[in-house]
Structure formats: C-alpha cells, structure tokens
Amino acid sequence: DSGVTQTPKHLITATGQRVTLRCSPRSGDLSVYWYQQSLDQGLQFLIQYYNGEERAKGNILERFSAQQFPDLHSELNLSSLELGDSALYFCASSTRRDNEQFFGPGTRLTVL
C-alpha cells in the first residue's frame, strides 16, 4: 500500500459524459501528479500540482482539467468523453526530496 488513494477504482460511462476522478496523496506530500496509461500511448504525464498550484502540464487535453484543494487532495475532471479516453488514470504523490513518486492504485475508466 503506497498511501495514495484513488476513487473510484472503476468507472464505466458513455461518450459525451463528464466524470471526476479523485486522489488523496500520502500524508505530508505536497506534489500530486496525474498520469494516463493507455494501450496505444503508454504511460503519459498529464498535469502536476504542488501545494495547490499548477506546476507543470503535459499531454493533457483541453477537455480535461484538474485542481488541488487546500487539504491537498486532487481531482481530475474529464468532460465530453470519447472512446479513446478509456484508460487507466494514475495519481502519484511525492515529497519535496522527490526520490520516489508513490502511485495510487489507479482508476480504470471505460467509455462506451
């Protein structure tokens, strides 16, 4: 158990819908990262937050957005969902020292 929690574990929805994925980092970790793992694209970085502020953006679509709240949990919002958005979405957190990024169990999103 990495100490990073993600909910829900599985999500099945339809095209055009909007979903919210939630992540709670390890206690004391200020950085939260979101990654997407799909068969064709592999593991790709989406976005990073540090202590509530957006720190870096990767290959994140405009239909996707994220935020980190004062209690440091983070949410990833995916809207106007397409079949190609079906993937495993990971949240990870790290300490300032950043020698490790601890991954949550992931949310498996299926868009039908």
Added chain:
Amino acid sequence: AQKITQTQPGMFVQEKEAVTLDCTYDTSDPSYGLFWYKQPSSGEMIFLIYQGSYDQQNATEGRYSLNFQKARKSANLVISASQLGDSAMYFCAMRELQKGGANSKLTFGKGITLSVRP
C-alpha cells in the same frame, strides 16, 4: 525525441535465476533521476528502485539492483533469484529537474514484460 528506450521483447527467466532488463535514456541535464517500477496484472504501479545521476554507487534494494552506466546512458535493472511473483510489466522512468529545482514529472519507457517460469 524518445527519452527512455526499452526495446527488449517479452523476457523469460527461470525461477531462481537472475535477469537483466535494459533501459537507455537521453537527457542533456546534468541532474536527473532514474526509476524502475513494476506493474503486475492487477495494475498498480510499484516503486522498485531509484538512482540519482550524481550517485557514486549503483542503487540496490533487496533483490533489485540498478546497473548504472552514465557514459553509456543506460540504467539496467537486475533482478536476482527470480520468483514467480516477479512476473509483471517493468517500466523504466526518468525525472529531469524543472526550472527552479521543483519536483518534476516522470517520463516512462514503453515497458518490458517479464515472465518467470517455474
């Protein structure tokens, strides 16, 4: 340009034997970190080992060791005494420092599937 390269096809190893999983990387930053993660069929990402670019010695964590050859830009993972539970996908990843030294995202390779035979 691809920053992390894992080109081995599916790897097979006999139980109790050692296996090396290859990883090469590309960066112009003098300060970076290299990671290996294990992803079993259940899907979670399990941190295995970390090597910093300035570390003088190769990292070791139990049965895992990292053969770090900086001049060749390679960071191969060595698993000794393979166990059936080692069957999984293995990912090599690199962290480059962002401006201001802030924590940085990981860039992953495509992964290598390892199967351990009894």
